[in-house]
Amino acid sequence: MKKIKLPIYITLLFITCHSANGQNHSPIRNNYRTEAGVPHLKIGRSMIYSPGKSWLYNHHPSIIHFKNKFIALWSNGLIDEDSPGQRVIFSVSTDCIHWSAPAVLASPRLDHDTLTVLTAAGLYQHGGRLVAYYGEYTKHRTNTHLWAKTSIDGMHWSTAIDMHVPLIPNHGPEMTKSGRLIISGNFTFPYTDDASGLSGWKMSCFYPDSLYSQDNSATFYAPAAKLGLPPLCEGSFFQTDDSVLHMLLRVTGKGWKGRLWLTESSDNGKKWSHPVETAFSDNDSKFHFGRLPDKRFYYVGIPDTLHHYDRTPLVLSLSNNGELFDKNYIIADEPYKLKKAGLWKGGQYGYPHTMVYKGCLYVIVSRQKESIEIIRTKLNKLPSTSIPPGNN
Template identity: 30%
Template sequence: MLLPLLCLTFVLGAQDSIPPFSVDPLYDFDQPETLGLPWAPGVASFTVFSPGDGDNTYNHGVVLFPFRGMLYAQWQSSSVDEDGPDTRVFYSRSPDGENWTPPTPLTEVWDQGITTSGGWWTDGDTLVAYISVWPDHESGPKQGHTEFRTSIDGEHWSAPEPVTYATGQPVPGVIEQDVRALPSGRLLTAFHLQPGLIATPFYTDDPLGATGWRAGQMQNVPTDDAGMSREIEPSWFYRSDSAVVMVFRDQAGTFQKLAAVSHDRGETWTQPVLVAAPDSRAKQSAGNLPDGTAFMVNNPSGSKSRIPLVITLSADGFVFDRAYLLRSGGDDLPPQRYPGRYKRAGYSYPKSVLWGDYLYVGYGTNKEVVEVTRMPVGDLRKE
């Protein structure tokens, strides 16, 4: 059973030089296709969508979520290129995680910019689809905002509305695809705020996750890039002391993670520090199993390679001492079939969700095939 999060007195930036967690030397970098890891027990992978001639061949940013007995997958898609002018959001759903409906558009092609996948949430009765909106800009840093649509049946959707602060004003930033609830019910994620993309933790006590958002206090790591924070695209997990750890991609090219800690349910955070946790400088996923076991899913290659896809686990969230292979290189990786800007081999931008007896991970293979991998939760628990 997860311990309740404690409301502790906390000074912003205190102990900000102490890494929030550590990772044992689990990976063999002389074996780049597998890192020398065993396969996760009971692991199985399924295809949500694989393009054929005439289909959109760029597919990326896969986010999974369960609602009313179905598992939903949302992703961004374009005919050829990453962030091409025809980029929009599609979704599919499945009754079993194995068999998926044909893609359905959630947004339409927009002549003033593009839309990309923002993730999901539900209050139990209504499904929320977040949409990242990126207007065209002739100059200045890349930036966007967040809208949402709702549905009670997963088929019919409300008109888009802005995600708002507690003041009612729209949040001027793009949401991270990782809205989840603390044991108290408070929702936690991050937005990449304007001007540019400045990663900032956010929380709300609105069960629907549509309004009431407040920015957590966190001092970003200094960087020379005025248009983007050094830390971006975070995910988070609990530790056994009830602290929340947010882990970030490090744009500085260390190929390790940055991490910050909150002891007060996301209201204040330590300044992110570098953790010796290998990464591919890409989006990641983190969380906790039902028994509190913390996990991180990423490509721990220590380079730009997004091969293999790995889950790394910790009984307490302080020391990660087990790792398993979810997808590997070699025969497991299909060849890239279509050209496109910024396309690359590997398993990109994983996001995970618990559903039933399984942990599911969604990702884009070669940034063209939408896939999911699942593993039994019971087999991941430490004996």
């Protein structure tokens, strides 16, 4: 066959476009379609906190095991989501069944006669010290800061330490194979090589620096619109054996089409590729990726696209290679009845965060952004890995 030689300007145009946009498709995908036929996991569950008549908003939970204690952290507001006066609280358990009454980790401060808004931003431990992170911004989502407090017993905490990065994290620091820590934000992913997680944070993003000055729940719309992208936010990453970091992103608002997007880094989080759409289904919610002790990759989230924003069922999906997540299990799908309506309160299983500890997978979720629940399942009790009918 005779080779066709393209004019040099066409060749250069193709190379330029391809380089600017990164890969033009993503191999990362799932095969979830509906709940029908998907096996249910055997689980244990415990309600960590359900409010009475006050402090009715509870969301953004995370879980860790530290010095023989399970510690849960979350955002706690009076009625509405992310309103002035929102604080960060925590609860402690020795058995993950019985939980202490919540205690305040951080309270908002006054800014021009209005309280700021605090958002729980994850937990991390190193060298016998526990670190709790939380973000802060003012009423109109400006002056964004990331703070941390430390503890040696999970009960008593230091004064606030400024992390000197302007973001509200989606997940707390997670470690790459090199030991580098990376925070998954909305569209920025700060990193540090300080193992304590308390200093040296450097901003990193797939957007040019000129398009943003801070990263919070109001700032991800503008840079996306300027580049012709849907509103991308709330990332979670995993790292494959070739050291590539794969950061999946939620799409929300009018841009939602039922799919996650992807940006990747081949230099340990310094630079990120132009985002592309994946064939990984999503209900418009936060999710969490990780890796099991047997080296399989996992996803916990809401892959249903038939009931937008209902955030049910909560699903575990597994992958052998980090590309096709084809083993699906229902973690939970029981409904929770909302006690008191509030701004943006809703979603049966909201914002899951996970932890693997001593042969169990722990999943902490908010229920209708009102109560906080912990769910656990034994990894050696996973049912058959055969693909159910209708989920091929």
